[in-house]
Amino acid sequence: MPVKLVKIEDASSLLLERIMYTKRYTLSLDRGRCVGCKLCEAACPKEAIKIVKPSDFKDIEEPPKRITVTVLEDKCNFCGICSEICIFGAFKQNINGEEHIPVLESESFPKIIHEVEVEESKCPVGCKICEEACPLNLIEVSFDEANSKVKVDVDKEHCPGCRICEFKCPYNAIHTRKIISGTIRVDNALCPEGCRECVDACPIPGVLFISNDGKVNVNDLFCVYCGACANVCPVEGAIEIKRVSFHHAPVKSGAWNKALERLTSTLNMAKELRSKSAQRTYDSVRRLQLGGRVKK
Numbered sequence: 303m304p305v306k307l308v309k310i311e312d313a314s315s316l317l318l319e320r321i322m323y324t325k326r327y328t329l330s331l332d333r334g335r336c337v338g339c340k341l342c343e344a345a346c347p348k349e350a351i352k353i354v355k356p357s358d359f360k361d362i363e364e365p366p367k368r369i370t371v372t373v374l375e376d377k378c379n380f381c382g383i384c385s386e387i388c389i390f391g392a393f394k395q396n397i398n399g400e401e402h403i404p405v406l407e408s409e410s411f412p413k414i415i416h417e418v419e420v421e422e423s424k425c426p427v428g429c430k431i432c433e434e435a436c437p438l439n440l441i442e443v444s445f446d447e448a449n450s451k452v453k454v455d456v457d458k459e460h461c462p463g464c465r466i467c468e469f470k471c472p473y474n475a476i477h478t479r480k481i482i483s484g485t486i487r488v489d490n491a492l493c494p495e496g497c498r499e500c501v502d503a504c505p506i507p508g509v510l511f512i513s514n515d516g517k518v519n520v521n522d523l524f525c526v527y528c529g530a531c532a533n534v535c536p537v538e539g540a541i542e543i544k545r546v547s548f549h550h551a552p553v554k555s556g557a558w559n560k561a562l563e564r565l566t567s568t569l570n571m572a573k574e575l576r577s578k579s580a581q582r583t584y585d586s587v588r589r590l591q592l593g594g595r596v597k598k
Contacts, residue, residue: 309375313366318373320380327380328396329373335392335460337505338369339528342384342393345561350377351384353533368503369534381405383561386414389481389526390438390505391460405557412553416458417479418467424475425452435470437507438462462526463549464506469523484527484545484566490517492540500531500541 306321316331343351354372359365373384382395382403395403405411425443427450433441440457454475456467463481488500488510500518501510509525510518532541545566 307375309373311372312362313364316373318375318378320378326398328394328399329378329380329385330394330396331371331373332392332394333366333370335390336370336388337390337392337528337530338371338503338533339530340533341387341389341528341565342371344564345383345387347381347383347557347560348377348379350374350379369530381411383411386411387561387565389414389416389462389528409553410555410557411561412548412550412555412558414481415479415549415551416461416463416481417549418456418458418461418463419477420454420456421475421477422452422454424473425454426473427452429473432467432471432476435466437464437466437505441467462505462528464524464526466506466524479549480526481549482527482545483547483549484525484543486520486522486525486527486531486544487542488518488520489540489542490519492537493518494536497536499534499536503530503534505530 305323306319308317308319308321310317311331314333316333318329320327338353340353343353351371351373353369355369356365356367380395380397382405385393385395385403386406394401397404403411406413427445427447429452430443432454433443435441438460440461442455444453444455445451446453463478465478465480468476468478486509495516498512498518501512504510505528506524506526508521510520510531513519527543527545529543532543535541547566548562
């Protein structure tokens, strides 16, 4: 039993702590990075995370200005799944002041891969196209003009994988991969006249836009399939997001399979399981061929 349970939240953050005799578990949420999507809510095995609107905050004098999430302190077990599944890096899980995600250590949940590679040798001195293109200000470019060198720092931890930087770079210097593969569909016949809730909620500019006829249209080239748009849409069924797969490190766990089913679908979960089974069979054959060794 915890010695003390603390929950503090305001417009910009949430802090949940479970203080034990020898350990202090801390879960924090940066609402400046939270886009109000459903990834953490869907993945949480304890149903400890809930989507909340600004009007739901009755005890906060200045509530958040947009949809966000809260954590139910009586249900959270500080497993760290929310911290790992959040592609925007809004959650942080600590134990005794050090970042620690128990489900990764126990290998019951996979490491989500934020893949962004930069070939700085291709970058000309003076170019900041990728820095200016990043919608979340996660890229910083610096120059060593004396040696004609360019340094490109990418905050991968908070990068949701929209790939705008890659497509905007004229030198083919940035290579990225989407974290989530999927599809998004907008039935703009259902859209209320003048409504742009989804456009304003989308964290990636240009994915959703109002066309000349006043209807919402979608360009899914840069969509990260987070679901923030569907959460704020006032008409059920107007926005449909289907997630197919996640880019993650290998894992063998029923906990991930259950989370994957909630995040995608039973069909797509089954596809991943079949893919893993095929890979294990391939590895077994390779071991026999290589005398017990598998080349990486």
